[in-house]
Amino acid sequence: MTKSKSKTAKSVIIPANYVPSDDETFMNDRMREYFRRRLINWREEISVETRGTVEYLQGERVNHPDPSDVATYNADRQLELRTKDRLRKLVRKIDKALARIEDGTYGYCEETGDPIGARRLEARPIATMSVEAQEMHEREERLRAG
Template identity: 60%
Template sequence: MSLTRSNVGEKEMKAEFFLPDDYRPAEDEPFMNERQLEYFRRKLITWREELLEGSRDTIEGLQESTRNIPDAAERASEETDRALELRTRDRQRKLVSKIDAALRRIGEGEFGYCEVTGDQISLKRLDARPIATMSLEAQERHERREKVHRDD
């Protein structure tokens, strides 16, 4: 999947209603009500656009920096920088896919619920990592299991 506008539906790309700039989801309101969903939808779209803009800048920079450098040490340094930048962009490309998946979950009414337990994911966790698909407890269990299998 490339870092271009993806298969996120138009419904996810346009605002549904007015949401104050200072709005923050609160524990005392119904979980994943329209305001919370809109808040997370906008947060995800903004994050996605920032990543895509960075990708465009990187591509332009890499195209401009393609030059013949006679000094071997300088050339090696530039190639290392380029490889690091490409790895970073690859991680960001994967992140854009996760953002698109979160936007789809919003559209399907599944956003904010743990894919393992079906429990609510805390608003604090979602605010910090809106692409989260597991509750903190489920994520910790998953990571412990991963660590045990990795140590074998």
């Protein structure tokens, strides 16, 4: 396994149609910068969505005389709060992935140290384990639960 210390690769040019592939050198400068930008954009999208949720929750101060309207309002509010909490946790995972890009460990399985693979990272940029390690982890969890 070859992990390289990340440089802030602002000078790396990424073609508009670039998609990382398992055929290129894993975590080369272009691939690393591609995922860094993708994670930053994803975090910004979540931030915009979260601001909308906060504005919705702050603006919804309506007095509902009907008990079923109150119940609906409370259910909607709970759903919004759960969604906001999930997004907050996702932002934390994105920030950790960005830190791994900076320290050169992004894209490598935290269990085995092997490359996670470009296709898996494309599908789940915050992945910390290879498919095999993730499956083994999930089997162990099921055994402990059962």
